Amino acid sequence: MKNKTVFFCQNCGYESSKWMGQCPSCKEWNTMVEEVVKPQARNTRTGLGAATAPDKGRHTQIVPKSLKDIELTKEDRADTHIGELNRVLGGGLVKGSLTLVGGDPGIGKSTLLLQAARNMSEDGHSILYISGEESLQQIKIRANRVGEFTDDLKFLCETNLDIIEEVITRVNPEVVIIDSIQTMFSENVSAAPGSVSQVREATAILLRIAKSMNISTFIVGHVTKEGTVAGPRVLEHMVDTVLYFEGDRQASYRVLRAVKNRFGSTNEIGVFEMRESGLAEVKNPSEFMLDGRPEDASGSIVTCSVEGTRPILIEIQALVCRTNFGFPKRQANGTDYNRVNLLMAVLEKRVGLQMSDCDAYVNLAGGMKLQEPALDLGICLAIISSFRNRPISPDVIAFGEVGLSGEVRSVSMTQQRVMEAKKLGFKTIILPKAFESKLKDIEGLTIIGVKSVQDAMRIF
Structure with a gap:
């Protein structure tokens, strides 16, 4: 099948067949970039039910359900032992959820997730921390400031999503942390890592893994100069929860704010103070x-x-x-x-x-x-x-x-x-x-x- 060339807006993800100086969606200038897209085979299944999708000819067995026939169960939440993070998440980390964490460089996103991973691993949860930006030695230097870690927390330095998917399937952890989504790439997309196509494809793959294997997944995302997560806007629509880590890097405090949460309130905030040993909770922000x-x-x-x-x-x-x-x-x-x-x-x-x-x-x-x-x-x-x-x-x-x-x-x-x-x-x-x-x-x-x-x- 012949490849086709499309133009994506780097600001909002708008797609066009030709280049334009101004994006018709977000009205920004000079944000359209050219990318080559390989069409997928017609019979390829990429939905959330790909692993359990019925074969051709058996689609008649799928029956829609009425509201009264749907069983409602309480979400299974894991305690991160960080009260402010639990508050913003709505009471804890929901099993099988996909959470996007955005913020300025150096604000403390990786430190917060590393501390949460350490706490959950001490409760016996298996954690897989995947970094595409730091080597294992760099991660260990940063982790030594946080404290001691158990063997339930494993680290992997990789950016190829095919390898990452194979490792996740083999290890089968309860929580996966991806740092960051802009460094991940799929060999099925010819665009460079961090491009609109790669970010969208990588998120779709991680979403399928999280839902099909019931794995709680954190995704770290870079932000633009306007303070929004870099990449297509559809990225925020695909995930279950969007958290923004705000604050001045020169100031000692940080604010974690939920702007989207399918499992809790979107108005909650958590306040942290940056210290030498990591992020500490501020339980009385008013004082x-x-x-x-x-x-x-x-x-x-x-x-x-x-x-x-x-x-x-x-x-x-x-x-x-x-x-x-x-x-x-x-x-x-x-x-x-x-x-x-x-x-x-x-x-x-x-x-x-x-x-x-x-x-x-x-x-x-x-x-x-x-x-x-x-x-x-x-x-x-x-x-x-x-x-x-x-x-x-x-x-x-x-x-x-x-x-x-x-x-x-x-x-x-x-x-x-x-x-x-x-x-x-x-x-x-x-x-x-x-x-x-x-x-x-x-x-x-x-x-x-x-x-x-x-x-x-x-x-x-």
Whole structure:
């Protein structure tokens, strides 16, 4: 059969029969690359049921089932003995699942998976760690920093998927770790390793192995400069769980975030601290994020964001000063830049603060990246505090969504936010008016409900 030439977008995986300067799907320029694709034989089976597919002529034995005839069993989960990883996975590692872990180079992806593999091997689980980037000697140097390992954890340096499949079939481990998917290649695809065709084919092969042999599989993926996993977008659709490891390599903490999870919540996060011996769990992120907070400084206030089921207290810092240029500068670190501009417009229109000739900088301390609307009230009060150069009491916390009319709207999980603030010693809580009567009886706290930003501003 004759090979054909197609063009793939390296950014989103869009396929075209001819080259184009701009990708019609993601609108990026100069991302189309040429690859030669070998057509598969017509009778080749590549589905998940390839190992048990019926022969030709026996397809009449396959009968669809109604919903009531399908037996529902609880997922069999393995404990990684890393509480933050278990939380993000939804309670543990599901048997037969395919999990993609993405993140910047050097962020700690391989270290986290190596620690999880070590913990599970100590419970008697057989683990196969396959590296396409490091030699066995390099892996041992990195592993010596983590601790002692049992014989249930085996290592293999290989990039050929045909050999990898043969080894997995022979060893039959319970967990397989692939580091990384961009280094793997199949001899059936003529493209280079890391190309769109190879990444897609490699993921399809690993998915078939994981489902047919009921092996839990981790795949490490490189990310682009935009922070998304490199390769075709279909890669994230094929896997069961997508985890992103975020954080600055110069900072000590890391955030593990689930953006897709078929076995749990997609809003959970896990917080880790990088140490010499590896990654350590941060079981109280709020206390960790508020460490070193300045006292009696204007433009600083603490607010509360909820990630999944976990409330996290975070310090919002704002700096407002007169501009030296004709056009004022706005900058936001850790939150949405456009949202900050919107809130400043609300303060000018509804509160009367004239900031059209002022530079404004908003920062979430600690480098956290949060987008929840509950941060709105804290951002507004921090900007007002800096603009008027009046410090806010350090035992005050504020949260609530701010609308375009200046009203403060309700947010979810209000009681959990309040109890987290009380646990860390805050005395005054500014929140939406609707919850004031429900929470005013909490001992040791002063609950102040506000209907608008103007009401909150009058408190100070």
